[in-house]
Amino acid sequence: MNTNLWTVDDLTDLSTSYPQIAQAAKMLKENEVVAFPTETVYGLGANACSDEAVRKIFEAKGRPSDNPLIVHIASQEKLNDIVQDIPDYAKQLIKEFWPGPLTLVLNKKGEQLSDFVTAGLNTVGVRMPDHPIALALIKEADVPVAAPSANRSGKPSPTQATHVYHDLKGRISGIVDGGPTGVGVESTVVDCTAAIPTILRPGGVTKEQLEAVVGKVGVDQALLEEGHAPKSPGMKYTHYAPNAPVIVVDGSRSFLQTLINQYEKDGKKVGVLTTEEGKSELLAAKVIACGTRENLQTVAANLYDVLRKFDQEDVDLILSESFPQAGVGEAVMNRLLKAAGNQVIVEE
Numbered sequence: 350m351n352t353n354l355w356t357v358d359d360l361t362d363l364s365t366s367y368p369q370i371a372q373a374a375k376m377l378k379e380n381e382v383v384a385f386p387t388e389t390v391y392g393l394g395a396n397a398c399s400d401e402a403v404r405k406i407f408e409a410k411g412r413p414s415d416n417p418l419i420v421h422i423a424s425q426e427k428l429n430d431i432v433q434d435i436p437d438y439a440k441q442l443i444k445e446f447w448p449g450p451l452t453l454v455l456n457k458k459g460e461q462l463s464d465f466v467t468a469g470l471n472t473v474g475v476r477m478p479d480h481p482i483a484l485a486l487i488k489e490a491d492v493p494v495a496a497p498s499a500n501r502s503g504k505p506s507p508t509q510a511t512h513v514y515h516d517l518k519g520r521i522s523g524i525v526d527g528g529p530t531g532v533g534v535e536s537t538v539v540d541c542t543a544a545i546p547t548i549l550r551p552g553g554v555t556k557e558q559l560e561a562v563v564g565k566v567g568v569d570q571a572l573l574e575e576g577h578a579p580k581s582p583g584m585k586y587t588h589y590a591p592n593a594p595v596i597v598v599d600g601s602r603s604f605l606q607t608l609i610n611q612y613e614k615d616g617k618k619v620g621v622l623t624t625e626e627g628k629s630e631l632l633a634a635k636v637i638a639c640g641t642r643e644n645l646q647t648v649a650a651n652l653y654d655v656l657r658k659f660d661q662e663d664v665d666l667i668l669s670e671s672f673p674q675a676g677v678g679e680a681v682m683n684r685l686l687k688a689a690g691n692q693v694i695v696e697e
């Protein structure tokens with residue numbers, strides 16, 4: 350398959366006549382899959398009403414079919430076509446955070462959506478992305494767009510068009526290149542089918558931000574302790590993993606340096622994920638700064654790109670600093686621990 354690469358440089362004027370977007374939208378209408386930028390990560394889009402189109406997403410990604418997809422919409426009216434029983438707190442969240450990195454899981458309505466989108470569940474995750482290209486594309490295609498992150502299943506999510514091209518060239522019909530995404534970690538997934546909202550996946554909107562709008566917000570037990578089956582099917586799979594094993598180090602930089610030295614003595618090529626603050630203090634085969642500790646949003650924005658960079662360096666092992674689990678640090682640590690398969694070394 351030939352993968353078209355469309356570049357959109359000027360994000361200020363995306364009237365529906367923008368030719369690259371019109372071409373990508375045409376392909377979505379023809380039930381082809383195309384990747385596009387959102388404010389979180391690049392998505393791999395397909396017409397959510399077509400079994401044929403949605404099946405192509407699962408094939409291109411190598412995604413397990415029991416893992417449902419998020420449906421992306423560009424206007425609030427579309428929401429009422431696909432979901433029902435929207436609680437008041439969900440309406441408040443929509444008012445405050447859409448368009449933005451927040452996915453609401455609601456009761457599915459009618460037969461419009463393909464059953465492959467929801468993996469047979471009677472709920473559906475919906476969000477309105479805050480990115481001019483995503484919004485223009487969905488509007489122009491005039492269908493709800495199912496879109497998981499546009500990476501091969503198990504790999505770090507794509508925050509640049511080149512990441513998508515690396516993983517999916519020849520497997521999808523096109524990629525709209527809108528430059529690097531901003532937030533860098535995926536949307537927060539919130540279950541809105543019970544009396545109070547529950548976070549199923551931490552993401553771009555923090556728990557603190559949600560609570561400021563609706564009061565008490567629950568957290569899926571599976572995120573807090575091991576041994577609980579996650580309510581969000583996707584949370585149980587290996588995710589975000591670079592080629593080399595990742596170990597998260599919970600301790601001081603001198604402890605991290607001692608570990609680096611031990612592994613290097615054993616003949617390992619060690620990659621280190623640190624921040625601008627730690628870069629000059631650490632010595633290893635490859636040290637990469639991922640944003641600044643002072644502003645964890647910059648760590649989120651660069652995380653997946655840095656994990657992918659270690660693949661190019663052919664390191665044997667990646668040791669990563671850990672981050673405070675508050676604000677967007679919650680999502681950063683969730684992704685890092687998944688990349689590490691929960692391998693953590695704690696300083697005594």
Ligand code: TXA
Pocket residue numbers: 387389390391392393416417418419450452454467470472473474478496497498499534535536537538549550580581582583584
């Ligand atoms: O930021 C994002 O959300 C990106 C961009 C492209 O929008 N999309 C994304 O999609 O991260 P994906 O497919 O990689 O992750 C979707 C997550 C999975 O963990 C999935 O299990 C969960 O949302 N999910 C989707 N529908 C659900 C449902 N009905 N109930 C529970 N969890 C659901």
Ligand code: MG
Pocket residue numbers: 497498506
């Ligand atoms: Mg994903």
